Amino acid sequence: MSKSLPYSVKDVNYDNAKFRHRSPLKVLSQSLLTLNTKRDYASCSTGKFLILILIFGIACLMLMGTTKSPNDSPLNEKGKVTFVWGLRLGRLLRKPPRIPPRLSPDEGQLKDNTTNGPKWAARQQSVKEAFDYAWSGYRKFAMGYDELMPISQRGVDGLGGLGATVVDALDTAMIMGHGNIVSEAGSWVEAHLLERISQKGQVNLFETTIRVLGGLLSAYHLSGGDHGPKPDVYLNVAKDLADRLLSAFNSSPTAVPYSDVILRESTAHPAPGGMSSTAEVASVQLEFNYLSAVSGDPKYSTEAMKVLAHIKTLPKTEGLVPIYISPHSGKFVGENIRLGSRGDSYYEYLIKVWLQQGGKMNGNFTYLHDMYTEAMKGVRHLLVRKSIPKGLVFVGELPYGSKGEFSPKMDHLVCFLPGTLALGATKGLTKEKALAENLLSFEDLENLKLAEDLAKACFEMYEVTATGLAPEIAYFHTQEYSEDGLEGGNKSSVYAKDIVIKQADRHNLLRPETVESLFVLYRITKDTKYREQGWQIFQAFEKHTKVKSGGYTSLDDVTEVPPHRRDKMETFFLGETLKYLYLLFGDDSVIPLDKFVFNTEAHPLPIRNT
Numbered sequence: 122m123s124k125s126l127p128y129s130v131k132d133v134n135y136d137n138a139k140f141r142h143r144s145p146l147k148v149l150s151q152s153l154l155t156l157n158t159k160r161d162y163a164s165c166s167t168g169k170f171l172i173l174i175l176i177f178g179i180a181c182l183m184l185m186g187t188t189k190s191p192n193d194s195p196l197n198e199k200g201k202v203t204f205v206w207g208l209r210l211g212r213l214l215r216k217p218p219r220i221p222p223r224l225s226p227d228e229g230q231l232k233d234n235t236t237n238g239p240k241w242a243a244r245q246q247s248v249k250e251a252f253d254y255a256w257s258g259y260r261k262f263a264m265g266y267d268e269l270m271p272i273s274q275r276g277v278d279g280l281g282g283l284g285a286t287v288v289d290a291l292d293t294a295m296i297m298g299h300g301n302i303v304s305e306a307g308s309w310v311e312a313h314l315l316e317r318i319s320q321k322g323q324v325n326l327f328e329t330t331i332r333v334l335g336g337l338l339s340a341y342h343l344s345g346g347d348h349g350p351k352p353d354v355y356l357n358v359a360k361d362l363a364d365r366l367l368s369a370f371n372s373s374p375t376a377v378p379y380s381d382v383i384l385r386e387s388t389a390h391p392a393p394g395g396m397s398s399t400a401e402v403a404s405v406q407l408e409f410n411y412l413s414a415v416s417g418d419p420k421y422s423t424e425a426m427k428v429l430a431h432i433k434t435l436p437k438t439e440g441l442v443p444i445y446i447s448p449h450s451g452k453f454v455g456e457n458i459r460l461g462s463r464g465d466s467y468y469e470y471l472i473k474v475w476l477q478q479g480g481k482m483n484g485n486f487t488y489l490h491d492m493y494t495e496a497m498k499g500v501r502h503l504l505v506r507k508s509i510p511k512g513l514v515f516v517g518e519l520p521y522g523s524k525g526e527f528s529p530k531m532d533h534l535v536c537f538l539p540g541t542l543a544l545g546a547t548k549g550l551t552k553e554k555a556l557a558e559n560l561l562s563f564e565d566l567e568n569l570k571l572a573e574d575l576a577k578a579c580f581e582m583y584e585v586t587a588t589g590l591a592p593e594i595a596y597f598h599t600q601e602y603s604e605d606g607l608e609g610g611n612k613s614s615v616y617a618k619d620i621v622i623k624q625a626d627r628h629n630l631l632r633p634e635t636v637e638s639l640f641v642l643y644r645i646t647k648d649t650k651y652r653e654q655g656w657q658i659f660q661a662f663e664k665h666t667k668v669k670s671g672g673y674t675s676l677d678d679v680t681e682v683p684p685h686r687r688d689k690m691e692t693f694f695l696g697e698t699l700k701y702l703y704l705l706f707g708d709d710s711v712i713p714l715d716k717f718v719f720n721t722e723a724h725p726l727p728i729r730n731t
């Protein structure tokens with residue numbers, strides 16, 4: 122058993138800076154510095170002295186637990202930019218330091234024979250070992266590269282060269298209580314990342330934000346500094362990175378950022394073709410908001426939230442939006458509507474940003490909840506169908522808009538949706554509690570039902586194949602659409618005829634979306650079938666993707682055994698897939714869903730305490 126980290130499984134309403142002791146005098150002097158009055162401190166006039174007394178009084182009140190103004194939010198209903206999380210007073214708003222409990226999640230679970238039991242503790246331990254195996258392979262052959270190529274036993278920089286696997290894996294290691302990996306990854310960040318950021322060229326705004334910035338911020342929040350560097354190291358790197366990423370917003374003539382940033386120059390430009398992806402521009406807000414909250418600088422949140430406020434004003438199809446948007450005109454481009462690639466996390470962030478900002482307790486973000494509710498209605502009306510012959514509920518696409526033909530194509534990426542729907546329905550509470558407290562509207566119940574139905578289709582995408590692993594894309598047989606001879610290879614599957622897998626779509630990239638949804642649905646419904654399904658998927662990963670010399674690999678074709686292997690371990694296998702599996706088999710009090718939101722790369726960020 123690894124030594125536990127100073128990570129709290131219960132005490133989640135803190136930012137890690139809160140457990141670094143600061144005396145009231147230091148707090149006051151820091152605030153004076155912030156307000157640029159420190160130079161007058163010794164020789165102030167009576168008037169200035171009274172102002173200082175007043176400031177001191179306010180600071181004391183804040184430190185005694187004064188709540189934050191719900192108006193301190195980046196965009197109010199009228200779209201006026203203000204500020205998130207009470208940031209005008211910056212760090213003054215932090216509560217006094219508290220030492221969190223030091224029990225690691227798995228230690229807690231092994232002792233717990235009631236809710237979880239030794240069976241799940243042992244399975245969780247297997248996931249932890251898999252993470253160790255994945256990390257060791259990466260460290261051995263690819264340390265400092267973005268990704269491991271496990272078959273060729275070398276590294277590759279597919280994401281701009283910021284050591285993306287290191288940062289993506291860091292908070293997973295913290296959550297698992299893997300002290301040695303936290304030390305290795307953390308030390309690498311401290312020694313190399315700032316320099317890399319200042320030297321590297323082109324990166325994608327979205328990928329860098331969700332993986333690297335999100336990973337750093339989550340590490341900052343979760344770390345107590347016992348292993349690896351002090352938490353402020355993560356925050357300082359995050360700020361430097363975000364300052365450069367801001368050029369994507371500042372260079373664009375509209376609220377829609379450019380997609381690519383040249384880090385060393387702090388300049389940005391559009392993607393080839395000029396368009397940005399809707400999901401990309403609308404899935405950076407959780408990270409930029411949290412950075413503003415902890416840095417005390419509103420600029421990150423202000424820029425990022427302008428995107429959502431702008432999208433609010435654009436015409437939509439029953440809440441659904443095309444997958445491309447132009448940074449030049451600020452308008453959507455084309456009519457292609459889908460919840461798979463380029464569309465997915467737009468919908469995810471609508472509800473998660475609303476939750477992050479306090480949900481119902483914070484009226485300034487009601488527009489996000491409204492946009493989400495309308496979009497999910499649109500999904501149920503325009504995109505949900507049933508397959509034949511066995512009636513799996515799936516979400517298809519509208520490549521030519523609502524007047525064009527429906528396509529029964531579903532990317533594996535869409536499998537984030539069951540989890541998001543369930544989370545949006547109960548706001549992270551268990552279904553039992555939400556029902557008992559009468560908190561579920563008609564819409565919530567509909568969405569919860571759809572979540573469970575869709576999770577079944579996602580799981581069956583694994584179950585129908587010979588390897589037990591899902592393809593990247595599946596088509597569903599319907600009255601209008603059928604194609605023979607394209608089955609997954611598991612003849613005993615009841616749904617073998619319902620799911621069509623085309624030759625070009627048979628790869629598996631170790632993606633997390635289905636296990637992500639199984640995790641959320643298990644937390645919310647407490648139905649153990651979701652755990653059993655997750656375990657089945659984990660075993661298939663172990664059987665078919667584990668590489669002898671170290672690490673795990675993507676596959677070329679999930680419908681044949683043994684599957685032909687690709688040569689890449691994606692960063693999200695450590696950042697997301699193994700994290701969600703670990704949490705699925707563990708205690709509910711670890712990263713509780715009513716206290717944290719996971720960014721779209723599974724980096725947990727705390728919900729604003731309203």
Ligand code: DMJ
Nearest residue numbers: 466632633634693721722
């Ligand atoms: C991750 O980088 C994120 O989850 C993103 O939103 C979608 N794709 C991958 C994982 O599949």
